[in-house]
Each structure stands twice: as C-alpha cells, then as structure tokens.
Amino acid sequence: MAKLLYSVTMSLDGFIAGPGGDMSWLTPYLGPNPYVDELIGDIGSLLVGNRTFRGDDPYKDTPAEGEAFGGGWSGPQIVLTHHVPDAAWPGVTFVSDFGEAVRRAEEAAGDKYVNVLGADVARQCVAAGELDEVLTCIAPVLLGDGVRLFEEPGGRTVRLERLHLSGVPLASLLRFRVLPAG
Template sequence: MARLLYSVTMSLDGFIAGPGGDMSWLTPYLGPNPYVDELIGEIGSLLVGNRTFRGDDPYKDTPGEGQAFGGGWSGPQVVLTHRVPATPWPGVTFVSDFAEAVRQARAAAGDKYVNVLGADVARQCLAAGVLDEVLTCIAPVLLGDGVRLFAQPGGRTVGLERIHLSGVPLASLLRYRVLPAG
C-alpha cells in the first residue's frame, strides 16, 4: 500500500509560506537537490490541499510554472477541497471528503509514495493517523510570519524518528518517520 509523505521546504523559523501564502521567498532555494530529485521518482501521486493547489507558485515566471515540482514530476493529483469545480482539470481529481481523497491518492500511487502538499492536509493526515513520513528541507532564511509547518490549536505532540539527515548548498534535509500515537 502507498505510504503518505509530507514534503515541504520551510524557513529556519518554521514557516512554509510567507504572509498571505506568499511563496516567492522559496524561489532562490529551488536549486539542484539530488536527494529530492531521486525521491521525486518514488512519488506515485499527490494529495494536495486546495489552498496549495490554487495558491502562489514558487516557480512563477519560470518554465516550470504551474507544474508539480517545477515540471520535475507528473502524474495523478488528488485535491482536497470543499468546492469541487464544475470544469474538470486534466490529471486532477477534486474530492471533498478527506478519507475518500486519501483512498484515491493511495490507489493512484500504487506501491509508490503519496506526496502530501499543504499544511492543513498534512495536519488532517496526522490527526487521522495516516501520515507515514515527513521530509523537511530547511532553507537558510527567516520569514518571521506566514503559514507554519505544523499548527495545532491547543497544541499536540507528534513523535518522530529521524531516518535521514543531509545537506546541500541551498538547504538542510531532515526526514522523519511518524511514530504511532501513544
């Protein structure tokens, strides 16, 4: 069965998007990353939040604009949204039910990863106990405000076990396995 992996680049102070969902801060850190490039080949589908899907694109004004991983990946995408559009998008399935979105993304991924994109969808995956791993690329920048990597009103502790640590010129990479709640 496909495993769910939340992959994200964040600032050193814990933000994955700037104020208002701004992603332009990320553009200078999209350079070569052999670890991520290899991982992209292990992704079978995307499970994406609606704000992430329709939001700001760090690849804006580049040849990869509007494409997953700047054009480095293509395949089925499942977008979790409260408002399913009337007009279909090629390669994109819009689903309003969380459990159904996870089911469809897993089915589409086969034995590869479902790459979770979007802080709120990742939080829902953690709450449902279906998130298997977290890969965080830490960019050498402080944003001061924006969308947090993980925010849970009232707080919540999630145990993680490190399975990879490395660095490239533009980021430090940390990969964790999500531990069962207990």
C-alpha cells in the same frame, strides 16, 4: 501499499509560506537537490490542499510555472477541497471528503509514495493517523511571519524517528518516520 509523505521546504523560523501564502521567498532555494530529485521518482500521486493547488507558485513566470516540483514530476493529483469545480482538469481529481481523498491518492500511487502538499492537509493526515513520513528541507532564511509548518493549538504530541539528515548547498534536509500514537 502506498505511504503518505509530507514534503515541504520551510524557513529556519518554521514558516512554509510567507504572509498570505506568498511562495516567492522560496525561489532562491530551488536549486539542485539530488536527494529530493531521487525521491521524486518514488512518488506515485499527490494529495494536495486546495489553497496549495490554487495558491502562489515559486516557479511563477518561468516555464515550470504550475508544474509539480517545477516540472520534475507528473502524475495523478488528488485535490482536497470544499468546492469541487464543475469543469474537469486533466490529471486532477477534486474530492471534498478527506477519507475519500486519501483512499484515491493511495490507490493512484500504487506501491509508491503519496506526496502530501499543503499545511492543512498535512495536519488532517496527522490527526487521522494517516501520515507516515515527513521530509523537511530547511532553507537558510528567517521569514518572520506566514504559514507555519505544523500549527495546531491544543494539538497532541506526535513522536518522530529520524530517518535521514543531510545538507545540500541551498538547504538542510531532515526526514522522519511518524511513530504510532501511544
């Protein structure tokens, strides 16, 4: 059975994108990461928010532009959007209902991970009790402004259990299991 994993790189001050969704800040930190490279093989599908899918790309102007994990992964992508396009995209399924998007992503992943991409989709997964794990790569930079890792004013406390802590030259890695509410 598939598990939902939110993977993200954030600045030390808690931002995953700069102002307006700018991802260019991430480019210097895209170097080798053996832990993430190994994990990519365990990903069966992506559940992606529309803003992330259509947003800025840290691989812009490189051969890896537009490719998941810089071309390190390929497979089915489920994009959660309020506006499903008329034209089909190869390998991409657009879905407007959250529950349906999760179901399709889990089905496509089989017994591998559904990798969640996008702050809003991750918040929805937490709120629905669907998120199983969080992998955060912390880049050694302070952005000062932008899109926060998790921001939900008035939100509830979510308990986590640390599964992994390590470092690579360009980031520190923290992996957590999301514990049941209660």
